[in-house]
Amino acid sequence: xxxxxxxNLLCVLLPLMAAAACGGEPxxxxxxxxxxxxxxxxxxxxxxxxxxELSGGxxxxxxxxxxxxxxxxxxxxxTGRQWSKIDELAASLGRADYALVNAEATEPNLVFAKxxxxxxxxxxxxxxxxxxxxxxxxxRVLSPEVPADAKDLSKLDDASVRQNMVYLSTRFWGQPLDxxxxxxxxxxxxxxxTRAEAAKKKREAWGAICIALMTDPRFTTY
Amino acid sequence: xxxxxxxxxxxxLKAAAGFAxxxxxxxxxxxxxxxxxxxxxxxxxxxxxxxxxxxxxLLGLDPRDPTVFTPERVSETRILPGYSLLSxxxxxxxxxxxxxxxxxxxxxAMEFGPAIGRLADHYDKLAVVxxxxxxxxxHEVGFRYFLTGKEPIGNAARGSSTATEIVGxxxxxxxxxxxxxxxxxxxxxxxxxxxxxxxxxxxxxxxTLSPSPTNIDSEIEQQLVDLRGKTITCESELYDxxxxxxxxxxxxxxxxxxxxxxxHKQFQLDFENNPMKxxxxxxxxxxRAAIRAQYNLPATGGVNYDSAAGRAALIAIALKQGIxxxxxxxxxxxxxxxxxxxxxxxxxxxxxxxxxxxxVDDLRKSAHPSGGTxxxxxxxxxxxxxxxxxxxxxxxxxxxxxxxxxxxxxxGIKHNLVFGRAGDINMAPGVVDxxxxxxxxxxxxxxxxxVIATVLASADLDYAIxxxxxxxxxxxx
Numbered sequence: 001x002x003x004x005x006x007x008n009l010l011c012v013l014l015p016l017m018a019a020a021a022c023g024g025e026p027x028x029x030x031x032x033x034x035x036x037x038x039x040x041x042x043x044x045x046x047x048x049x050x051x052x053e054l055s056g057g058x059x060x061x062x063x064x065x066x067x068x069x070x071x072x073x074x075x076x077x078x079t080g081r082q083w084s085k086i087d088e089l090a091a092s093l094g095r096a097d098y099a100l101v102n103a104e105a106t107e108p109n110l111v112f113a114k115x116x117x118x119x120x121x122x123x124x125x126x127x128x129x130x131x132x133x134x135x136x137x138x139x140r141v142l143s144p145e146v147p148a149d150a151k152d153l154s155k156l157d158d159a160s161v162r163q164n165m166v167y168l169s170t171r172f173w174g175q176p177l178d179x180x181x182x183x184x185x186x187x188x189x190x191x192x193x194t195r196a197e198a199a200k201k202k203r204e205a206w207g208a209i210c211i212a213l214m215t216d217p218r219f220t221t222y
Numbered sequence: 223x224x225x226x227x228x229x230x231x232x233x234x235l236k237a238a239a240g241f242a243x244x245x246x247x248x249x250x251x252x253x254x255x256x257x258x259x260x261x262x263x264x265x266x267x268x269x270x271x272x273x274x275x276x277x278x279x280l281l282g283l284d285p286r287d288p289t290v291f292t293p294e295r296v297s298e299t300r301i302l303p304g305y306s307l308l309s310x311x312x313x314x315x316x317x318x319x320x321x322x323x324x325x326x327x328x329x330x331a332m333e334f335g336p337a338i339g340r341l342a343d344h345y346d347k348l349a350v351v352x353x354x355x356x357x358x359x360x361h362e363v364g365f366r367y368f369l370t371g372k373e374p375i376g377n378a379a380r381g382s383s384t385a386t387e388i389v390g391x392x393x394x395x396x397x398x399x400x401x402x403x404x405x406x407x408x409x410x411x412x413x414x415x416x417x418x419x420x421x422x423x424x425x426x427x428x429x430t431l432s433p434s435p436t437n438i439d440s441e442i443e444q445q446l447v448d449l450r451g452k453t454i455t456c457e458s459e460l461y462d463x464x465x466x467x468x469x470x471x472x473x474x475x476x477x478x479x480x481x482x483x484x485x486h487k488q489f490q491l492d493f494e495n496n497p498m499k500x501x502x503x504x505x506x507x508x509x510r511a512a513i514r515a516q517y518n519l520p521a522t523g524g525v526n527y528d529s530a531a532g533r534a535a536l537i538a539i540a541l542k543q544g545i546x547x548x549x550x551x552x553x554x555x556x557x558x559x560x561x562x563x564x565x566x567x568x569x570x571x572x573x574x575x576x577x578x579x580x581x582v583d584d585l586r587k588s589a590h591p592s593g594g595t596x597x598x599x600x601x602x603x604x605x606x607x608x609x610x611x612x613x614x615x616x617x618x619x620x621x622x623x624x625x626x627x628x629x630x631x632x633x634g635i636k637h638n639l640v641f642g643r644a645g646d647i648n649m650a651p652g653v654v655d656x657x658x659x660x661x662x663x664x665x666x667x668x669x670x671x672x673v674i675a676t677v678l679a680s681a682d683l684d685y686a687i688x689x690x691x692x693x694x695x696x697x698x699x
Contacts, residue, residue, distance in 0.1 A: 114477050115429070
């Protein structure tokens with residue numbers, strides 16, 4: 001069988017195909033506003049969630065406390081640093097060793113509450129300390145929405161504090177503060193910042209808010 | 223049940239008085255509340271002692287006479303006490319141990335194995351339950367069965383730990399009602415106050431009770447307390463209909479009480495310098511010296527709580543200082559001896575019995591504020607997940623055996639009593655008359671839930687969760 005004409009044809013076509021693939025920019029899809037696809041006609045009807053009154057007052061699965069591994073990575077993701085004692089205390093926080101203990105304990109008990117308070121203080125104050133030394137506001141972890149040149153943390157304008165608080169709550173809980181609860185947190189920040197400035201403990205302004213966020217049930221349960 | 227609850231609320235309010243604005247979400251401004259409250263010991267205390275790994279009852283609670291159960295008869299009895307194998311350590315007798323009659327005490331009604339150590343001296347305050355059918359030879363299943371009095375599903379525990387059940391029913395006024403050290407704890411139906419303070423080592427217990435190593439300004443701390451007290455929204459209430467968040471809030475509230483009262487200091491056995499000859503410091507140092515002497519801990523220097531003796535001392539402090547009502551303790555481990563010598567197992571087991579003996583001795587000579595001794599107000603249960611085979615395996619150790627024993631000590635229990643019996647062939651779980659504990663061909667097996675029901679009934683608590691009745695012959699009342 002004579003294969004030479006086929007080989008010659010390939011020699012011509014392949015460079016042409018390669019040029020076509022590499023040469024032009026691929027056409028980018030046009031952005032369009034998000035919209036829900038309409039349900040097809042044969043889609044089964046949607047059943048509403050059961051009435052909480054008829055389900056023992058609750059709907060959906062029960063909340064759970066995060067495991068030690070989840071806590072460790074949550075702290076790292078939110079603050080960019082690690083709680084130095086977490087591995088040392090892991091067994092009492094509930095981590096299974098699969099030698100003597102083969103089930104992860106996720107009880108939100110006194111030991112968990114106390115150790116988390118200790119860990120939050122260590123990590124949050126260290127993070128706040130580092131933020132104070134950072135001149136580029138966008139690189140700050142706890143106060144990226146606050147003007148970089150703000151000298152007195154108790155005199156920040158209301159809008160900056162609110163914006164930063166929404167940012168932090170979204171960062172820590174995946175859920176922004178709003179409404180009356182946002183007002184409460186903003187007001188608490190102002191009191192804390194005033195005291196922190198007066199006591200010359202600047203790092204405790206946003207540091208204390210970080211502690212409150214990290215020890216809140218929204219951080220420790222899902 | 224009404225009065226203890228009122229007391230608890232009153233006590234809680236007293237403890238909470240130092241922090242205006244503190245709420246269920248809050249945390250005490252710790253330094254401000256230091257030394258605010260003193261605690262009275264619980265009127266009724268409980269201790270659950272776990273021997274980890276599966277104990278050899280032939281060496282402890284259910285011995286056999288080696289002159290009767292000889293190697294020559296082993297094919298008939300399937301029991302080999304093996305006491306002669308302890309001959310390499312002269313501190314172990316090579317026969318069963320009959321306790322020495324205490325002055326003015328009853329004639330001992332029981333014998334023990336060679337590893338019983340000093341606990342035999344307290345025969346007049348205890349009852350031995352023998353021939354318990356554990357229904358399992360899996361570690362997790364066995365100890366979870368005994369912790370809860372309910373047979374696990376697979377290896378998952380069912381229901382609450384007995385300590386949780388007790389605290390849930392009694393609602394004691396002490397700041398840390400239940401401590402679980404090196405042992406699991408469950409709570410399936412009580413609010414967070416019944417949860418045990420569960421730690422895996424002594425240092426973590428002390429850290430839990432100690433102030434945070436990172437201080438923040440006390441006024442800012444107060445602001446945080448206030449902030450946490452305001453964060454209950456409708457949405458969060460809906461989220462918490464199953465109570466998990468409520469438990470966490472309760473734990474934070476308990477943390478405030480614990481830290482405000484500097485409970486960690488009660489567990490510190492290091493001596494304080496006292497250059498000014500302060501009488502209070504002298505007294506505390508004397509108490510520390512007495513605890514060290516009682517539990518054979520080093521007279522000077524640091525104390526290792528992570529030994530059997532240290533753990534026993536920790537139990538005594540928790541009960542006598544009014545810190546806890548229930549303490550569940552993995553007192554000693556290293557008993558899962560499939561390989562090795564009988565001496566290794568006997569040595570580990572004896573260290574547990576000796577530590578327990580020191581605790582019993584301490585409680586029986588310490589006056590309780592309500593009258594009598596602490597032992598008159600304390601019920602103790604010592605158990606293991608199962609026992610070890612009556613025959614020695616090819617590796618010189620013993621494997622898992624389905625029949626076990628347990629020990630009950632102190633309040634509400636008949637003393638100097640043996641209840642139940644394991645068979646003389648292969649130490650099979652015995653069938654006994656539930657009222658007398660005597661062997662009865664028409665009787666029934668003793669199960670862990672029977673023992674747990676008895677513990678609950680010893681304090682007139684509701685034992686319905688065990689779905690059985692107490693072993694009446696064991697109850698003193």
